[in-house]
Amino acid sequence: MAATGQTRHSSSTPGFDRLQGAWRSRGYGKVLLIEDDEYTFFEETAISCLRLHTGPLDELGHRYEDLKVSPGQKAFSARRATGVTRVGFRRLQALPDTLADPHGRDKEDPEYNFEVFWHTFAEQYALFPLKEVDWYQIYLRFRPRITSDSEPEVLYATLAAMLRPLRDGHVRLDTPWGHYNAGALPALYKRLDAELEEAGEHRETTSYLRELRDWLREVIHLDYLGGQVRHGCNHMVEWGHLNQTTGYLNVRAMAGQSGKVGHPADDLAATHAVMQQVLAELGSLPSLVVDVRGNGGGYDGVALCFASYLMDRKRLAFTKSARQGDGLTGQQAVYITPATGDTYGGNLFVLTSELTASAAEIFVLGLLQHPRLTLIGDPTLGILSDTLERHLPNGWHLTLSNEVYRAYDGETYEDIGIPPHIRLPFLSRRGRESGRDPMLDRVLKLAR
Structure with a gap:
């Protein structure tokens, strides 16, 4: 959506058919593969590249609008149709090596899921300085609690405990074993x-x-x-x-x-x-x-x-x-x-x-x-930042704040x-x- 809320509908792919290959987003932790007649999105961390969604290429033209391609087609940007955000992509020579898993890790492995979870926030969460949270210290404190034999309920409880210090209403964890929102209750509730x-x-x-x-x-x-x-x-x-x-x-x-x-x-x-x-x-x-x-x-x-x-x-x-x-x-x-x-x-x-x-x-x-x-x-x-949706290898869903909004005069109102x-x-x-x-x-x- 444009800043005025006006949107343009596309009856065909707006040039995405010219952009075949692998692309990495600037921010947002996404990898995009464009092929002849379909596209695939991946969610990336330093240790993982998880396939998220595959669809027909014309669908991509409804997800992203106002496509702008650089000379030489080494980069492009487009606006997400569900908001006002313009996301940039840069061309890759190939898909990331992390897409192939030489260790054959089980997607249900609690340790693997813990690591992807921690890396997701370490690489994408934008408000650690504001929240005064040392995410590496959180890792050192909670990592010993998870082993390859940990039950899903234990993994869920551990991840929820890691999120609690963020006190961020846009941080959520949804699993079959529970749903956790890290937001602090407004003073109105206390009153x-x-x-x-x-x-x-x-x-x-x-x-x-x-x-x-x-x-x-x-x-x-x-x-x-x-x-x-x-x-x-x-x-x-x-x-x-x-x-x-x-x-x-x-x-x-x-x-x-x-x-x-x-x-x-x-x-x-x-x-x-x-x-x-x-x-x-x-x-x-x-x-x-x-x-x-x-x-x-x-x-x-x-x-x-x-x-x-x-x-x-x-x-x-x-x-x-x-x-x-x-x-x-x-x-x-x-x-x-x-x-x-x-x-x-x-x-x-x-x-x-x-x-x-x-x-x-x-x-x-x-x-x-x-x-x-x-x-x-x-x-x-x-809670002004958009919510970035992410997933763990076991299919659990989470959201986090990965953006910083500043008013016209440079002020930020996140948290306050x-x-x-x-x-x-x-x-x-x-x-x-x-x-x-x-x-x-x-x-x-x-x-x-």
């Missing part, structure tokens, strides 16, 4: 935990939070929007009038707008359609509230598509770099260009919370140069979140006891 303990209630914090969010949504619908709520994009988008001068737009996720799972192009088309409808109804109002307090993310391209309908002119949204060797790739600049047709030109109030995560944070990051922006709420969660201009707690007890939404009340006061 609600304390409320439940004080009340002597023995219930899950997640269900309590869900109940409070449902309550707030009903309050907004009935008391602030007067029951006149419009829905679109598979109920992922809601909007209405707070009063005669201020509109309200709630974007609940950055994926699923089409009602289909894993169809970013369809989500993008639905986003364009709904934003044109929203602006037709709210675009002339002096002020607009965009609520992303419960938005847990999705696709960056969808997030920037929403932002393109709110931006005044082309502006730098952010730069991003991927882990490569002992450093990072060059910085890729991503811009927001106003969408074709009507865009919003009034005062913009964006509501955030610790539940505002991932692609929803990219939405906020892209708007930071907006000349009439006011952020209200809590800092966002602070994007801070608001006006800090107000999400789902505060005082607001609930009064039956009000303090953030919306503050907007209405400012808008006057």
Whole structure:
């Protein structure tokens, strides 16, 4: 997806048929083999090269767009269709030697899987300095726990324990023996935990939070929007009038707008359609509230598509770099260009919370140069990097953060979140006891 969220569809391979041979990505740990009528992706570490996926060559043209090939065809770059990332590839003389396994290692071997796991993070994880984690010391501590006879449950528990110090919500390990997310719980959960303990209630914090969010949504619908709520994009988008001068737009996720799972192009088309409808109804109002307090993310391209309908002119949204060797790739600049047709030109109030995560944070990051922006709420969660998907030889699946995002001014908000201009707690007890939404009340006061 382009920075505006616009995408181009290809009816045939966009020149990939001219690029037969083996290629290694710059960052991302991928090897690509292009043959006459098919392609194969491999996941590479210093000790492994695992076959990931093989498909027809025209499929590659739907995975990657905007192909640019160097003179002499020694390198090329293309943009991933599911986001805004441009990935570069350099030609290899042959596939890596690690593809052939002269030792005939068993893919289920616990020691082999441990080593591939450790090397994957050692070579691809971009945030070790930020997290203050010495990954080699982690190796020395945990490697003795795994032998060739270790049970899968022991391997899973060991790998999960290795990930715990990262405290990164984009780091996950999925196995038949368990699913582990290394993210730290937001302070909101601790606050609600304390409320439940004080009340002597023995219930899950997640269900309590869900109940409070449902309550707030009903309050907004009935008391602030007067029951006149419009829905679109598979109920992922809601909007209405707070009063005669201020509109309200709630974007609940950055994926699923089409009602289909894993169809970013369809989500993008639905986003364009709904934003044109929203602006037709709210675009002339002096002020607009965009609520992303419960938005847990999705696709960056969808997030920037929403932002393109709110931006005044082309502006730098952010730069991003991927882990490569002992450093990072060059910085890729991503811009927001106003969408074709009507865009919003009034005062913009964006509501955030610790539940505002991932692609929803990219939405906020892209708007930071907006000349009439006011952020209200809590800092966002602070997990901005894309998730790099990887696999172990035994088929276990994991994700990790392999990128560094920087705001237009060079600031990084990984871990700490994007801070608001006006800090107000999400789902505060005082607001609930009064039956009000303090953030919306503050907007209405400012808008006057």
